[in-house]
Amino acid sequence: MEGVRKRNPGQEEFVQAVAEVSQDIFGWIEDKTEYHEASILRRIAEPDRIVSFRVCWEDDDNNIRVERGWRVQNNNAIGPYKGGLRFHPSVTESVLKFLAFEQTFKNSLTGLPLGGGKGGSNFDPKGKSDSEVMRFCQSFMTELYRHIGPEVDVPAGDIGVGSREIGYLFGQYKRITGRWEGVLTGKATEYGGSKMRPEATGYGAVYFLENMLKHADKELDGKAAIISGSGNVALHAAEKLIDKGVKVLSLSDSDGCVHDPDGIDADKLDWIKDLKMNRRGRISEYADEYSGVEFTEDGEPWDIEADLAMPCATQNEIGEDEAQKLVDNGVLAIAEGANMPTTNDGVEIFRDAKVLYGPGKAANAGGVAVSGLEMSQNADGISWDTEKLGSMLQDIMDDIHEKCVEHGEGDDGKYVDYVKGANIAGFKKVADAMLAFGVM
Numbered sequence: 526m527e528g529v530r531k532r533n534p535g536q537e538e539f540v541q542a543v544a545e546v547s548q549d550i551f552g553w554i555e556d557k558t559e560y561h562e563a564s565i566l567r568r569i570a571e572p573d574r575i576v577s578f579r580v581c582w583e584d585d586d587n588n589i590r591v592e593r594g595w596r597v598q599n600n601n602a603i604g605p606y607k608g609g610l611r612f613h614p615s616v617t618e619s620v621l622k623f624l625a626f627e628q629t630f631k632n633s634l635t636g637l638p639l640g641g642g643k644g645g646s647n648f649d650p651k652g653k654s655d656s657e658v659m660r661f662c663q664s665f666m667t668e669l670y671r672h673i674g675p676e677v678d679v680p681a682g683d684i685g686v687g688s689r690e691i692g693y694l695f696g697q698y699k700r701i702t703g704r705w706e707g708v709l710t711g712k713a714t715e716y717g718g719s720k721m722r723p724e725a726t727g728y729g730a731v732y733f734l735e736n737m738l739k740h741a742d743k744e745l746d747g748k749a750a751i752i753s754g755s756g757n758v759a760l761h762a763a764e765k766l767i768d769k770g771v772k773v774l775s776l777s778d779s780d781g782c783v784h785d786p787d788g789i790d791a792d793k794l795d796w797i798k799d800l801k802m803n804r805r806g807r808i809s810e811y812a813d814e815y816s817g818v819e820f821t822e823d824g825e826p827w828d829i830e831a832d833l834a835m836p837c838a839t840q841n842e843i844g845e846d847e848a849q850k851l852v853d854n855g856v857l858a859i860a861e862g863a864n865m866p867t868t869n870d871g872v873e874i875f876r877d878a879k880v881l882y883g884p885g886k887a888a889n890a891g892g893v894a895v896s897g898l899e900m901s902q903n904a905d906g907i908s909w910d911t912e913k914l915g916s917m918l919q920d921i922m923d924d925i926h927e928k929c930v931e932h933g934e935g936d937d938g939k940y941v942d943y944v945k946g947a948n949i950a951g952f953k954k955v956a957d958a959m960l961a962f963g964v965m
């Protein structure tokens with residue numbers, strides 16, 4: 526870790542992600558000399574390459590705007606680089622490096638042939654017109670297109686990149702290259718997208734949560750849950766929880782948090798979906814629309830008492846204090862829809878308290894898994910139906926849960942350390958592929 530810190534000065538998020546994985550891997554590889562001798566972990570923690578580029582675009586007032594774009598290609602030992610694009614002002618090289626590193630383990634856990642990558646820009650889509658977003662996406666792809674391809678690197682969406690942005694990006698790729706090919710996932714179904722991709726991350730995280738509870742002889746029905754975020758992942762997690770009889774008490778966005786003590790039911794959720802996905806409004810409007818709902822500016826849901834917690838917004842939303850609050854309030858299980866939403870100190874609190882804790886790289890892998898299935902459908906020129914994809918998603922999430930149990934169950938056969946299980950299972954497949962290739 527000393528070396529990682531030295532080689533990546535000021536890249537706190539990346540160092541955090543590597544430290545979290547390393548502590549489990551060091552213990553596991555202690556007696557496995559082949560991994561030491563080949564410096565496998567050190568190689569996975571050094572991205573294959575990082576492309577960084579200028580993105581110029583013209584706003585509606587004819588001002589020339591300059592942003593920075595990146596693609597981090599972390600590791601392609603088991604398949605083409607795969608991972609989302611994030612457009613958000615908080616994006617830095619460190620954030621994208623941590624995401625690409627995590628993605629490498631997550632993609633390995635899915636059992637599909639997918640390497641790890643991530644990209645994005647500090648461009649902020651909030652408040653921009655459709656035409657501005659289109660011009661930005663076209664400019665971004667005008668550089669990115671030369672670094673990606675269906676067998677090279679296949680980006681998708683993430684924060685700030687939804688179906689509108691994927692449409693503009695895919696259109697520009699097609700215009701520049703003259704080729705229609707499965708170079709992006711998360712496409713609309715009219716032009717090669719997969720059914721179930723929009724739902725997959727949130728639904729998959731709920732399946733993982735359900736599996737953790739089942740393994741501990743508990744069930745979802747009748748429980749209460751707090752969720753952060755109100756984007757793609759949060760809203761689909763809420764939808765599946767409601768479907769399974771859970772009372773959803775909260776959602777949030779970067780302005781604050783809404784707490785609905787009566788629970789967000791299916792009708793209210795439809796209203797929020799329209800607010801967020803079509804009208805692009807703020808979550809505070811939910812409190813204006815429905816009585817009894819409390820909105821807390823800059824607030825987060827972690828002090829609301831609930832059985833279940835699903836952080837679905839962004840990294841490091843749960844620190845030591847928030848984790849302690851959850852534990853003190855008697856939380857049963859936490860399943861991460863977001864990537865690395867809990868700091869390493871927060872993770873230690875969950876581990877010490879032995880609460881069920883599903884880390885993002887396992888719990889939110891359903892999205893990239895259905896992206897992998899979108900790639901297969903594109904390659905074969907076919908389109909599977911919702912039922913088939915839904916059952917494949919469920920099977921993949923069950924399988925990831927089993928792998929975590931295999932590598933994370935303690936000697937007492939009771940407590941499962943899902944962080945350790947996910948880290949070791951994710952590492953093993955990539956490491957064995959890298960050993961087969963020799964030194965490179």
Ligand SMILES: NC(=O)C1=CN([C@@H]2O[C@H](COP(=O)(O)OP(=O)(O)OC[C@H]3O[C@@H](n4cnc5c(N)ncnc54)[C@H](O)[C@@H]3O)[C@@H](O)[C@H]2O)C=CC1
Pocket residue numbers: 682683684685686687726754755756757758759777778779780837838839840862863864889890892893
């Ligand atoms: N979209 C996908 O398929 C996958 C997404 N994820 C992760 O899930 C999380 C959410 O992503 P999406 O729902 O796709 O994005 P989104 O853009 O649809 O929604 C993001 C949500 O998080 C909130 N948010 C963002 N930054 C915030 C901040 N600094 N403070 C408070 N709230 C903030 C936004 O207001 C919004 O509600 C991210 O961590 C992402 O990396 C993980 C796996 C797959």
Ligand SMILES: O=C(O)CCC(=O)C(=O)O
Pocket residue numbers: 607608609610628631679680681682683710864889890892893894896
């Ligand atoms: O679907 C994908 O390729 C990417 C999903 C993603 O960015 C993630 O799993 O964090």
